[in-house]
Amino acid sequence: MTATGLRIIAKKEFSDHLRSRRFHLLFAILVIIAAVGMITGIVQYTKDLSDYNSVQMIAQDEDDPTLAGNLAGLKPSILSAYSQMGMLMAGIGVVLGIARGFDLVTREKESKSLKSLLAYPVFRDEVINGKALGGVGAIALAMGVVLVVSVAIMTILGIVPNFDEFVRILVFGGVSFLLVFTFFALALLMSTVSKDSGSALLYSLIVMIVLSSFIPIFAYGPVYSAVFGDTPTQPGMATYSYQQGSSAYMVTTTKVGVQASDAIDPEALKEYERASREYMAQKQAITDLVTLVSPTGNYQAVLGAAAQPAGDNDPGLSSLLGVLACNIIALLAMPAAFFGLAWVRFMREDIR
Secondary structure, eight states: OOHHHHHHHHHHHHHHHHHOHHHHHHHHHHHHHHHHHHHHHHHHHHHHHHHHHHHHHHHHHHTOHHHHHHHTTOOOOTHHHHHHHHHHHHHHHHHHHHHHHTTTTHHHHHTTHHHHHHHSSOOHHHHHHHHHHHHHHHHHHHHHHHHHHHHHHHHHTTOOOOHHHHHHHHHHHHHHHHHHHHHHHHHHHHHHHOSSHHHHHHHHHHHHHIIIIIGGGGGSHHHHHHHHOOOOOOTTOEEEEEEEEOSSOEEEEEEEEOOTTOOOOHHHHHHHHHHHHHHHHHHHHHHHHHHHHOHHHHHHHHHHHHTSOOOSSSOOHHHHHHHTHHHHHHHHHHHHHHHHHHHHHHHTOOOO
16 A cells, blocks of 8 residues: 555545535535534523522522532533434434445446556555545544534634533544444445445445344333343232223223331342342443444434533543443454454455
């Protein structure tokens, strides 16, 4: 691989992305959604701040230390607006990543230009690396513009983040980029293993749905209970539920029995507490595993933590990043794995 060949291919791919109507459309939608989410978040932040100041004035007027103590660390932060914007951006950002990567290789196969390209004095790794760098550059530009737009909206509305909030905004931008890059790398992988762009797009969407929607449902309460069983029943609690329904009538009968005179066996109570701890520990382990496997789960975990401002009793950003190290590593490892598989597949591609 030579730096010159890599630079030429990456520059061409980046230029092709920027001239693509598909990129223009998705980028415009991304900016609009980000702006709408940001404005909505700022309106809610302004309302919450007004309510907070009103309650704080009441606490000062009445000289109520208890109320003042309860308000400590509860002051609204502009970061809540980024939390709302992040949820909106995740959907269209994932689509942007897939749209930019699903036909990078299949387009060349379908037009028979890949064989002609490799006839020039370029190495295969220059081609796949250049395509990846061009796509990543376009995604980084789009995400950067969105971040600038969000800060500009705040500035126009007279809201200036402090240093801690600004760093957390940068973290938000970084993890948002990693989420989009993950699905770009996934689409690039599907583009290398598929014969045509339609198949690559279909496979990318299927894997996206599995990672973002299907796997996370195992952490939901009803699904988890159906797969791993219900929570242990406390001694002395007898529950019976019957429901019969139709379009004409519905009858529901529920019986929960706890008699004050009933004697609860201490050993049974200890066994219940032990079983409850084991059940909750298992549920937490399954939830953590599901989150690590799902890119959107990792994104939401990091975004949720970064969107909480550091108060007097709250851990700072460095401590939060330490706690979320596994989620951040997963966000880095998954696109690396997808691109690594795409690279290996392309290098072994039989191009005729």
